[in-house]
Amino acid sequence: MGERAVKLAAALGAEVTVLSRSTAKEQDARRMGATRLLVTADEAQVVAARGRFDFILDTISADHELSPLIGMLGLDGTLCVLSERLLLAAWLHRRARPPATPPSKFSAVRVA
Known part of the structure; x- marks a missing residue:
């Protein structure tokens, strides 16, 4: 998902920075249109990026801390968190607890 997001944002003219734990993906990031790679394992880079971004799309499927991203x-x-794990959890929750009343043009269904 992250690769598609990078390509789309770059195609729309956004200045795209890829966040990664290492520099291993730097060439791929630039090939997809990113202008910069920020190494999240480098505390100095994370501190320097405080308050820098308007939008962060988090596509990491593993458990991880969100506070550095918020910073x-x-x-x-x-901050938009979109991962396969979250999508699966939302889908399972929705199947386990259908709405009490069927949706109509006068009601809304909220997935909690």
Whole structure:
């Protein structure tokens, strides 16, 4: 998912920075259109990026800490967490607990 997001954002003219734990993906990131790679394992780079981003799309499927990402957001920035694990959990939750009433044009269904 992250690769598609990088390509789409770059195609739309956004300045794209890929966040990765190491420099191993730097060539791939640049090939996809990213202008920069930020190594999240490098505390100095993370500190330097505080308040820098307007939008962060997090596609990591493993458990991880979100607070460093939140710290990199600027004022009114958006952190969007989208991973296969979260999508599966939402799908399973939805199947396990259907809405009490069928949706109609007068009601809304909220997935909690």
